[in-house]
Amino acid sequence: MYRQPTITRGEILKATGLNPASLSHCLQNLIAAGVVLRVGEIESRTGRPPDLLRLNPDAAYFVVVDLEASPIRFAVTNLLGDIRYRWEEGDPADAMDVALIAKGVEMVCGPMSRRELDAILAISICRPGIADAEGRVTSVNMGWRQFPFEKKVAAAFDRPVFVENGGRAYVLAEYWLGRARGIDHCVYVEVGKGVGGAIISHGTFFQGRKQAEFGHITIEPDAPDLCKCGKRGCLEAIASSGSIVRQYLEMVRGSQRLPGGINASEVIDRAQRDDPQALAVINRAMRALGLGLSYLMAIFDPELFVLGGYFVGAEDFLLPRLQAELAKYVREWNGPYELAVSRLGLDIGLKGAAALAFHRTLADETLLRTLCQKRVWKSETRKKAG
Numbered sequence: 208m209y210r211q212p213t214i215t216r217g218e219i220l221k222a223t224g225l226n227p228a229s230l231s232h233c234l235q236n237l238i239a240a241g242v243v244l245r246v247g248e249i250e251s252r253t254g255r256p257p258d259l260l261r262l263n264p265d266a267a268y269f270v271v272v273d274l275e276a277s278p279i280r281f282a283v284t285n286l287l288g289d290i291r292y293r294w295e296e297g298d299p300a301d302a303m304d305v306a307l308i309a310k311g312v313e314m315v316c317g318p319m320s321r322r323e324l325d326a327i328l329a330i331s332i333c334r335p336g337i338a339d340a341e342g343r344v345t346s347v348n349m350g351w352r353q354f355p356f357e358k359k360v361a362a363a364f365d366r367p368v369f370v371e372n373g374g375r376a377y378v379l380a381e382y383w384l385g386r387a388r389g390i391d392h393c394v395y396v397e398v399g400k401g402v403g404g405a406i407i408s409h410g411t412f413f414q415g416r417k418q419a420e421f422g423h424i425t426i427e428p429d430a431p432d433l434c435k436c437g438k439r440g441c442l443e444a445i446a447s448s449g450s451i452v453r454q455y456l457e458m459v460r461g462s463q464r465l466p467g468g469i470n471a472s473e474v475i476d477r478a479q480r481d482d483p484q485a486l487a488v489i490n491r492a493m494r495a496l497g498l499g500l501s502y503l504m505a506i507f508d509p510e511l512f513v514l515g516g517y518f519v520g521a522e523d524f525l526l527p528r529l530q531a532e533l534a535k536y537v538r539e540w541n542g543p544y545e546l547a548v549s550r551l552g553l554d555i556g557l558k559g560a561a562a563l564a565f566h567r568t569l570a571d572e573t574l575l576r577t578l579c580q581k582r583v584w585k586s587e588t589r590k591k592a593g
């Protein structure tokens with residue numbers, strides 16, 4: 208029901224293997240609770256026309272936060288991940304406090320009615336960095352070293368809080384809602400503040416013991432580019448948006464006047480207008496990324512790479528360059544493969560957090576009960592009033 212707009216009982220029976228009596232019982236309860244809606248009938252020449260069913264998108268809401276985005280993004284989504292309200296918060300300079308997240312959540316919930324606020328099931332946050340078993344997060348981009356993030360956010364809100372690594376949220380958003388829908392071997396690569404890659408292999412999210420960090424593979428061992436992790440020549444130190452700006456400024460310093468606060472999109476624009484220094488920086492970044500992707504190709508042999516971050520909006524210029532670099536290093540036994548730019552755009556983290564929240568709600572008995580009971584209570588009061 209989550210994956211398709213409408214569905215019939217017959218399709219559910221086929222997909223779940225439930226027996227018809229059990230399914231009827233389930234659906235009766237879900238319809239009474241307002242979680243499932245009957246939206247019409249399919250025409251039928253014989254017998255009773257089959258009902259068309261769908262999830263009620265407004266049966267519940269999630270508050271979602273993308274800490275990887277710049278600026279940090281907040282949204283309220285419905286059950287299906289459609290964004291209802293949004294809020295952005297400027298870039299925190301170095302370290303980031305949970306109070307700032309709490310403030311953003313308060314702001315995004317500001318326009319909601321009492322009824323909508325009551326229907327918020329959970330808060331779902333995608334964060335950068337690596338967490339240990341106790342939920343302490345180390346993120347060089349956030350300035351966190353073993354920061355007890357999960358404990359702090361859990362204490363800050365009166366709803367369950369789900370925290371997930373951004374890369375995982377992004378690839379699952381692509382897999383459940385985006386370009387990689389139904390593609391069981393795919394890689395999502397985010398190239399922005401940092402460089403992150405996340406892998407779906409055989410339809411399952413691939414994860415190492417703690418977490419694989421694609422951005423910190425060494426791409427140019429002798430390069431002078433110092434990474435935030437302390438090493439030199441990391442992919443992130445060459446291809447992240449900050450690294451692009453840094454390299455460009457280093458090249459043009461003294462030779463031309465630059466407007467203050469230049470960003471990566473501006474460097475990409477200049478490269479498209481044949482600014483030789485900008486072009487050199489972008490070509491170097493694409494070469495580094497192409498090499499990086501070729502390693503993933505050699506190990507995971509995906510059918511599809513989806514690119515996000517600064518690729519969104521610069522697809523026509525960047526994708527052919529990356530494609531050409533990658534093609535240099537892919538062996539003939541790999542492929543065919545495809546390169547695509549995310550269509551979820553800047554909302555990918557919010558969508559991923561919402562999709563994760565939905566799937567975690569399904570796995571959580573207490574939350575499922577809350578989702579269903581609320582509506583039962585409402586229909587009972589309506590009955591009494593009637």
Ligand SMILES: [Zn+2]
Pocket residue numbers: 422423434435436437438441443444
């Ligand atoms: Zn690094």
